[in-house]
Amino acid sequence: MASAIRGSRVGAGPMGEAERGEAIARSHVSYWCANGHEVRPSFAEEESVVIPAEWDCPKCGYPAGRDKANPPSPIKNEPYKTHLAYVKERRSDAEGSKILEEALRKLRGDD
Known part of the structure; x- marks a missing residue:
C-alpha cells in the first residue's frame, strides 16, 4: 500500500506556487x-x-x-583581552609585585 503524500513536501499542492497568491x-x-x-x-x-x-x-x-x-x-575589531591584560593596563609591575607580596604574607600568616 503506497502513501498518498509520498514524495511531497509540506505546503506543496497541485497548484504549486500559484496557490499562495501573487508575489x-x-x-x-x-x-x-x-x-x-x-x-x-x-x-x-x-x-x-x-x-x-x-x-x-x-x-x-x-x-x-x-x-x-x-x-x-x-x-x-579589537582583539579579545583577558582579565590579566586589563589588570596589567591598570597596574604597573611594581604595584603587582607589592600586591603579590602582601597576599603571600597573609597566606603564610606573617601578619
Whole structure:
C-alpha cells in the first residue's frame, strides 16, 4: 500500500506556487563593500519599507554601502583581552609585585 503524500513536501499542492497568491512587487538594491563585492538584496516596493543605508557583505562580512566609489570602511575589531591584560593596563609591575607580596604574607600568616 503506497502513501498518498509520498514524495511531497509540506505546503506543496497541485497548484504549486500559484496557490499562495501573487508575489508582491520587489526591487533590487545594489550595495558594494570595500573588497568590491556587489550585493543585491531585494526589498518590497511599498512606502512603509525602509531601505537600509548599509548591508553586510555575505562574501567577506564587511559592511557594504550604496555608493560604489565610496564603500564604508571595515570595522576594526579589537582583539579579545583577558582579565590579566586589563589588570596589567591598570597596574604597573611594581604595584603587582607589592600586591603579590602582601597576599603571600597573609597566606603564610606573617601578619
